[in-house]
Amino acid sequence: MRYFGHRVLQSIFLLIGVSLLSFAFVDLAPGNFFDEMRLNPQISRETVANLQRQYGMERAFPIRYVRWLKSVARGEFGFSFAYNAPVAPLLWSRARNTLLLTGSASLLAWLFALPLGILNAAKSRGWIDCAGGLVTSVLLATPDLLLALGLLWLALRTHWLPVGGILLPESAGRSEWQRLKGIGVHSAGPVLALVIGSLPTLTRHIRTAMIEGLDSPCARAVRAHGIPRWRIVLRHALPVAASPLISLFGLSLGSLLSASLLTEVVMSWPGLGPLLFEAILARDLYVVIGAVMFASLFLIGGMLLGDVLLFVADPRIRTERLA
Amino acid sequence: MEIQGLCKTYSQARWWWRQSQFGVRALQDVDLVLKTGTTLALVGESGSGKTTLAMCLVGLEQPDAGDIRFEGKSVVGLGRRKRMAALQNIQLIFQDSAGALNPFMSAAEIIEEPLRIRGHEHKKERAERSVEAMEQVGLSLRWKDRRPSELSGGQRQRLAIARGLVLKPRLLILDEAVSGLDLSIQGQIMNLLLDLQAAQGLSYLYISHNLDVVSRISDEVAIIHEGRIVEHGRPSEVLASAQHTYPQVPWPAILTQKSACRAHSGA
Amino acid sequence: MRGNRRIVILLLCVGTLHLAVFFAGFLSPYDFAQQDRELPFAPPTSLHFRDMHGTLRWRPSVCLLVERPAMFGTYDEDLQKCFALRFLVLGPEYKLPGLFKSRLHLFGVSGPAKVFLMGTDAYGRDIFSRLLYGGQISLLSGLLATALSLGIGASLGTIAGYYGGWVDAVVMRSGELFLALPWLYLLFALRAFLPLHINPAQAFLLLIGVIGAVGWARPSRLVRGIVLSGKERHYVLAARVFGGSDIYLMRRHLLPQTYSVLLTQATILIPQYILAEVTLSFLGLGVGEPAPSWGNMLAALQQYHVLVSYWWMWAPGVALIPIVLSYLLLASALQEKGALHRM
Numbered sequence: 001m002r003y004f005g006h007r008v009l010q011s012i013f014l015l016i017g018v019s020l021l022s023f024a025f026v027d028l029a030p031g032n033f034f035d036e037m038r039l040n041p042q043i044s045r046e047t048v049a050n051l052q053r054q055y056g057m058e059r060a061f062p063i064r065y066v067r068w069l070k071s072v073a074r075g076e077f078g079f080s081f082a083y084n085a086p087v088a089p090l091l092w093s094r095a096r097n098t099l100l101l102t103g104s105a106s107l108l109a110w111l112f113a114l115p116l117g118i119l120n121a122a123k124s125r126g127w128i129d130c131a132g133g134l135v136t137s138v139l140l141a142t143p144d145l146l147l148a149l150g151l152l153w154l155a156l157r158t159h160w161l162p163v164g165g166i167l168l169p170e171s172a173g174r175s176e177w178q179r180l181k182g183i184g185v186h187s188a189g190p191v192l193a194l195v196i197g198s199l200p201t202l203t204r205h206i207r208t209a210m211i212e213g214l215d216s217p218c219a220r221a222v223r224a225h226g227i228p229r230w231r232i233v234l235r236h237a238l239p240v241a242a243s244p245l246i247s248l249f250g251l252s253l254g255s256l257l258s259a260s261l262l263t264e265v266v267m268s269w270p271g272l273g274p275l276l277f278e279a280i281l282a283r284d285l286y287v288v289i290g291a292v293m294f295a296s297l298f299l300i301g302g303m304l305l306g307d308v309l310l311f312v313a314d315p316r317i318r319t320e321r322l323a
Numbered sequence: 324m325e326i327q328g329l330c331k332t333y334s335q336a337r338w339w340w341r342q343s344q345f346g347v348r349a350l351q352d353v354d355l356v357l358k359t360g361t362t363l364a365l366v367g368e369s370g371s372g373k374t375t376l377a378m379c380l381v382g383l384e385q386p387d388a389g390d391i392r393f394e395g396k397s398v399v400g401l402g403r404r405k406r407m408a409a410l411q412n413i414q415l416i417f418q419d420s421a422g423a424l425n426p427f428m429s430a431a432e433i434i435e436e437p438l439r440i441r442g443h444e445h446k447k448e449r450a451e452r453s454v455e456a457m458e459q460v461g462l463s464l465r466w467k468d469r470r471p472s473e474l475s476g477g478q479r480q481r482l483a484i485a486r487g488l489v490l491k492p493r494l495l496i497l498d499e500a501v502s503g504l505d506l507s508i509q510g511q512i513m514n515l516l517l518d519l520q521a522a523q524g525l526s527y528l529y530i531s532h533n534l535d536v537v538s539r540i541s542d543e544v545a546i547i548h549e550g551r552i553v554e555h556g557r558p559s560e561v562l563a564s565a566q567h568t569y570p571q572v573p574w575p576a577i578l579t580q581k582s583a584c585r586a587h588s589g590a
Numbered sequence: 591m592r593g594n595r596r597i598v599i600l601l602l603c604v605g606t607l608h609l610a611v612f613f614a615g616f617l618s619p620y621d622f623a624q625q626d627r628e629l630p631f632a633p634p635t636s637l638h639f640r641d642m643h644g645t646l647r648w649r650p651s652v653c654l655l656v657e658r659p660a661m662f663g664t665y666d667e668d669l670q671k672c673f674a675l676r677f678l679v680l681g682p683e684y685k686l687p688g689l690f691k692s693r694l695h696l697f698g699v700s701g702p703a704k705v706f707l708m709g710t711d712a713y714g715r716d717i718f719s720r721l722l723y724g725g726q727i728s729l730l731s732g733l734l735a736t737a738l739s740l741g742i743g744a745s746l747g748t749i750a751g752y753y754g755g756w757v758d759a760v761v762m763r764s765g766e767l768f769l770a771l772p773w774l775y776l777l778f779a780l781r782a783f784l785p786l787h788i789n790p791a792q793a794f795l796l797l798i799g800v801i802g803a804v805g806w807a808r809p810s811r812l813v814r815g816i817v818l819s820g821k822e823r824h825y826v827l828a829a830r831v832f833g834g835s836d837i838y839l840m841r842r843h844l845l846p847q848t849y850s851v852l853l854t855q856a857t858i859l860i861p862q863y864i865l866a867e868v869t870l871s872f873l874g875l876g877v878g879e880p881a882p883s884w885g886n887m888l889a890a891l892q893q894y895h896v897l898v899s900y901w902w903m904w905a906p907g908v909a910l911i912p913i914v915l916s917y918l919l920l921a922s923a924l925q926e927k928g929a930l931h932r933m
Contacts, residue, residue, distance in 0.1 A: 017767045025780055141915035143865050145872060146907040149891055156898050163894075258772030262869055266892075277873065280778060292779050295772045303770070381831045407833040415831050423824040427846050437832040490832070 003311065011304050015297065022292045023065055068286070077293070078286030082279065087290040090275065095257060095294060098264065098271035101187055102256040105194035109202055110249070112195070117206025118238075121214060140200040148193045148266040161189045163268070190267045194260055205248055206241075213241035246313050247306040254302015258295040349375040350386070351550040357494070362520065362527040364541035364558075372550040373530045377496050380528070381415045382406050393494070411441075414487040418499035420479035424471040430457075430482055431467045437490050456485040460515060477508035481515070488519070496528045501536065513540060593927050600920040607913055611725035615684030618719035619698045619705055622882045624682065626704065626714035629655060631900050632665055634709045638672060650675050654703045673701035687726065709902035711890060721905055724882035728871075729913070731798050732864030736856050738802025739863075743809030744852060748840050750810065751817030762814070765807035776804055777866060781875050790881035797876050801866050809855050813848050820847045850928060857921035861914040868910065884910065 071078050076086040083090060120129065155161040162185060213219060214237040222236050261273035268274070272291055279287035349372045357363045367373050378384040380391060382398070391398050398409045417423035424433055434453040457464060460481040471479055480500065487495055497516070501509040517540060519525060531537050537544060538558040546554040546561060554561045610617065637650035653672040655665045679698040685691045699705045708717040750761035768776075780800050788796065817840075820826065826843045834842070870876035871885025878886060884906035891897045891904065 014766060014770050017763070018770050021767055022771065022776075022779065025776075137915060137918065138911065141861075141911050141918055143868065143907070143910055143914065145865075145869060145888065146904075146910070149888070149897065149904075149907065152894075153897050156894055255772065258775050261774050261778075265873065276775065276778060280875075288779055292771065292775050295775050296770055299772055300770050383827055383830060410831075411833075415828070417824045417828065419824065423828055425825045425843060425846075436829065440829065440832045440834045440838065486828070 004308065007304055007307055011300050014300055018296045018300070019069075019289075019293055020065070022289055022296070023068065024061075068289070077290040080279075080284055080287045082282045082284045082287070087286050090287065091272070091290050091294055094270065094272045094275045097269065098257055098260060098273065100183070101190050101264070101269060101271060102194065102260050104187070105191045105198070105260070106252060106256065108191065109195045109198045113199055113202035113206055116199075117203045118210055120203065121207045121210030136200045136203060139196065140204070142197075144193070144197045144262050145266065147197050148190075148263045151189050151193045152267055155189050162186050163189070187269070190260070190263050190269045193263045193267065197263075198259075202252075206245060209241035209244045210237060212244075213237035213239075216240045242313060243310060246309045250302050250304075250306015250309055252302070253305060254299040256302070257298040349550055350379070353389070353547070353550070353552055355545060355552065355555075357526055357528060359493070359526055360520075360524050361542040362529055362540055364529045364531065364537035364544045365547055366531060366533075366537055366544060367547035368532055371547045373547055374498060376547070377415060377498050377528070377530055380496060381413055382410050383415075411490060412493040413496065414490065414492040414494075415496045415498065416483050416487045416500050418502060420476065420483045421471065423483055424479060424486075426470060426472055429468045429470060430462075430474070433471070433482060434486050434489055437486065441490065452489055453485075456489045459488060459519065460485045475508075476504050477511060480504060480508075480512055484512075484515070484519075492525070494526045494528065496530065498530045499532070500529070502531070502533065509536070516540070593923065597920065597923045597927065600916055600923060603916045604913075604920060607916065608729060611722055611729050612687065614719075614722035614726050615686055615692065616694065617696050618716070618722045619681060619695055620716040620719045621682045621684065622715065622720045622723040623880045624715060624719075626710065628657070629665070629704065629706075629710055629714045630712050631896075632704075632706055632710040632714070633900075634902055635704065635706045636667070637675070637705075641672070647674075652699050652703045652705045671703065673699050673703045675699055675705060687730075708905050709900070711887070711903065712896075717887075717902060717905055720882040720887060721884075721909060724884045724887055724906060725909065727794060727877055727881065727883045728864055728867050728885065731794060731801070731867040732860045734798045735801040735805075735863040735867075736859045738798060739805040739859060740809050740852055740856060742803070742806040743855075744813050744845070744848060746806065747810035747813030748817050748844055748848070751814040752821055752836065752840055752844065754818075758814070761810065765810055768804065768807040773804065774866075774869070777801065777870070778875065780804065781870060790877045790879075793877045794881075797867055797870060801863050805859060805863070809852065809859075812851050812855065816848050816851060817844050820844050850924075854921060854924045854928060857917050857924060861917040864913065865910070868906075 068078055071086075075088055077088040077091060078086070080087050080090060120132065151161075152163065155163045216237070219236045219240065257272055260269075260271065261276070263269070264271040264273035265277055272294065276288060276291040278284075279291065353372075353376065355363065355365075365373050365376065375384065379386045386399060389399070393409065393413065396409060398406060401409060428436070431450070431453055434456055435449045438449045438452060454464065457467070462478060462481045462485060466474060466478065466482075471482065474482065484500075500516070501512050504512065513536065516527070520527060527541075529537060529541055541558060543556065544554070544558045544561045545552050554564060632655055635652050635655070637652060639646060639648075639650050641647050641651060651672045651674045653667040653669055656668050658664045658666055675697055676699065677697050679695055679700070680693045681695040681698050683691055683693050697705070704716075706716050706718065708721060710716060711720070746761050746765075750758040777800060780803075781797070784796060784800075821839075821844060823843075826839055829839055829843055867876055867883065868885040868888070871878075871883040872889050874886075874889065876885055877883040887903075887906045891907075896903055
């Protein structure tokens with residue numbers, strides 16, 4: 001329990017540090033939202049100055065930071081200049097879309113990668129393994145950008161998948177089921193891109209972990225007893241391989257919000273990525289900070305979860321810690 | 324060299340709060356005297372504090388209390404520069420020659436390193452001194468540009484001694500200088516050390532757990548046990564009384580380690 | 591040793607790819623900004639090895655392209671007007687980066703026909719030439735940003751490991767902070783809030799600075815680990831006895847211990863950083879027109895009609911694959927060698 005407390009405390013400090021850092025980076029940089037306005041001759045100087053004062057932009061850095069913190073405490077996460085609304089609801093709706101995407105992609109990827117990785121580790125050598133390795137390597141080397149563009153091309157050429165957006169245009173009056181179906185169909189492209197992108201790395205990690213598990217002293221000892229192969233793989237090698245995989249799982253949970261930025265932008269999925277991108281182009285200060293904080297929150301939470309899961313799952317860590 | 328009342332405690336403190344009562348007492352009130360031109364042997368089992376003493380003497384560790392006087396002048400509590408200057412005449416030869424020599428450097432570079440650090444800028448002078456040192460230890464000049472990994476154990480130890488000699492020290496501290504070598508090589512190195520002592524009037528502080536070797540080359544023996552000096556005197560006297568007073572120390576095992584010294588000196 | 595041979599082969603691969611890009615000026619027939627407004631989106635020129643009379647010749651020839659009337663972007667070849675490809679010709683002047691200027695090109699066509707080995711883009715600029723020049727920018731930014739990251743990481747890691755105490759704590763906590771921020775998001779946020787509209791040279795330097803400064807945390811951790819154990823080695827202690835100063839010890843004895851780890855890290859980081867540059871330029875946050883970068887060349891694919899109709903525009907993306915692949919294979923080969931060493 002003390003271990004958890006220590007880790008949670010550490011994570012909170014990290015969060016505060018992250019918020020300060022991102023606020024500093026984004027805030028101290030030159031240029032802000034009102035520069036565009038100033039260029040517009042129809043808007044008078046005073047209006048711009050008033051707007052700036054209204055948003056409190058001319059105050060000093062610490063004051064702005066504290067005001068932002070208060071806004072976070074209220075649950076608003078600051079105010080968006082471009083959308084003229086509090087940032088938090090914006091972030092939530094977009095984050096939901098992103099999580100939908102990355103959550104299903106993650107699930108599918110792990111679902112496919114686990115058996116692939118285990119099988120790969122259990123029977124190495126052979127031309128299937130070689131060919132598979134080659135395909136994996138090439139896929140690994142293919143940038144996400146290319147994958148996203150490729151699937152976009154496929155969608156445009158074959159009309160199997162809709163391009164862009166999340167809902168069918170006529171879905172306003174439709175039933176819940178049809179809306180869900182619409183969402184599912186729209187997400188197929190980006191999800192596929194994410195799955196293909198992450199499958200090679202994941203399979204590789206699982207394979208490495210399984211090989212180490214199979215090579216571990218306990219598995220080798222058991223093999224000498226003549227126990228059938230599949231049993232060794234499942235009952236003896238898997239638990240050893242599980243610990244690095246569990247921390248990997250925790251980490252991948254953490255990157256759920258941030259991994260799909262490029263794919264979302266390219267395939268026009270209304271998630272957190274495109275929001276960040278637009279806000280960046282428009283210099284919408286608090287949206288950018290909010291998005292970065294959100295993603296960071298997930299990352300830190302993921303790391304914490306990974307540690308917690310590891311603690312629960314691996315008896316060695318427990319004894320090491322309590323000793 | 325005189326050592327008086329040396330104390331050193333290793334505390335397991337975190338850097339932001341101190342817990343000095345929590346420590347390991349490495350040295351407690353150590354008194355030793357080493358006369359010029361002689362060899363003092365320091366014997367003890369592992370963990371008795373002998374390496375800590377060696378570290379304090381060369382300035383790698385600072386003692387918590389006590390005094391070390393070298394040629395009449397105290398070397399404790401000095402600033403870094405003064406300490407380095409004062410301790411120039413004391414050198415330390417480590418046990419594992421493989422670990423004590425940088426595997427990325429050639430033999431010549433290793434020997435020249437002390438000179439380079441001390442600021443002897445002239446390349447020629449450095450080269451001359453290193454050749455001189457190699458000849459003194461009997462290391463053939465063809466190994467000049469080889470890496471330590473290409474040399475044998477005995478050659479590496481000679482190299483380490485050469486490096487120790489290049490600054491022309493007066494006192495050499497040898498921390499287990501021959502353990503880990505083949506018996507025949509041990510004898511060669513021991514004889515080399517004796518020759519060097521005779522030729523240059525060096526003093527040795529020989530640290531070991533091998534009482535047998537030690538009794539043959541040292542003029543005086545001190546036994547250290549759990550951080551305290553428990554015996555001090557001529558080798559034969561010390562040997563006899565040690566077995567008596569400290570039965571829990573495995574003296575028989577220590578005593579029966581054979582040494583090639585005997586074979587060489589014929590006694 | 592098979593392992594060593596594999597590493598050498600992979601190093602040669604990587605080296606060749608980089609060298610090809612370095613000699614972009616020599617290998618490409620045209621300048622990267624040279625436009626041909628009459629031939630936008632021309633497909634790759636076919637090389638004819640038979641001349642007008644049907645005889646086989648070793649020297650390929652290229653025929654004049656004529657736009658099909660009333661159809662934009664489709665071309666026919668005028669087989670009556672063909673010109674031979676010449677090697678080692680004089681063409682537009684270029685400068686080998688950091689070296690001299692020259693006018694010598696590997697190949698070119700004398701005559702009104704153009705040899706577009708990989709077609710042209712919307713402004714009629716030769717994709718092949720832009721690919722090579724763009725490679726200079728993309729690959730170089732990867733290399734330089736990696737050097738920056740490793741430089742910062744190695745220095746901070748060495749200092750943290752050597753001095754320990756509060757210095758160590760400060761460096762490690764800040765490293766954790768950087769690792770807790772999602773990398774791409776941080777990159778975007780940092781880059782975007784610096785001036786958006788700057789010329790390509792400034793953008794290039796800025797990009798390197800931003801990408802390099804964000805990624806120092808992991809190398810510094812690795813270096814710190816090595817230094818923590820390495821500073822207790824006896825040869826380091828011996829050098830301390832000789833009077834070596836802290837800086838001397840760090841430079842002469844501790845840093846060499848980190849070289850192999852730094853090398854492995856480099857092979858992992860370089861492709862990541864190249865992709866980071868490509869991503870940023872693709873989204874318009876990196877190097878902009880008219881300077882070519884694989885990122886901004888790929889940006890043309892964001893228009894659907896280009897994506898579907900003109901397959902040669904994919905060239906910069908496809909060119910990334912062998913480069914990233916070679917680095918990946920090199921990285922795993924080095925890691926295996928490192929694991930073998932430790933055993």
